[in-house]
Amino acid sequence: MRRLALLILLPSAVMLPGCLAKTVVDVATAPVKVVSKGVDLATTSQSEADEKRGREIRRREERLAKLERDYQKQLGECEDGSRRACDEARDTYAEMQQIIPSIPVEPEGD
Numbered sequence: 001m002r003r004l005a006l007l008i009l010l011p012s013a014v015m016l017p018g019c020l021a022k023t024v025v026d027v028a029t030a031p032v033k034v035v036s037k038g039v040d041l042a043t044t045s046q047s048e049a050d051e052k053r054g055r056e057i058r059r060r061e062e063r064l065a066k067l068e069r070d071y072q073k074q075l076g077e078c079e080d081g082s083r084r085a086c087d088e089a090r091d092t093y094a095e096m097q098q099i100i101p102s103i104p105v106e107p108e109g110d
Helices: 002-015 018-042 046-079 083-102
Strands: none
Touching: 046 083
16 A cells, blocks of 8 residues: 555655655655664674674783783782692783684784
């Protein structure tokens, strides 16, 4: 029913005076505009995806840097005889090994 009305209204819209013709065309194209706006809102642009990935990589790099500092401190305490520090160093090293593969390697500069 709706399609039939559009098929009748659209050709006649060309013959109608300016403002009324524009209104008929706007009403006919409104569903398409609404759907395309919804698709735009639902999809993530490539730049947004890149920014999100970059933030995640930086978060992992910061975590790895903290773990490396903790690990060095724990190793020092372990060498001084702290069994607790040796256990912590082992756990910290294991976590570092899990994070390292998820951080991309930067190409060396010339």
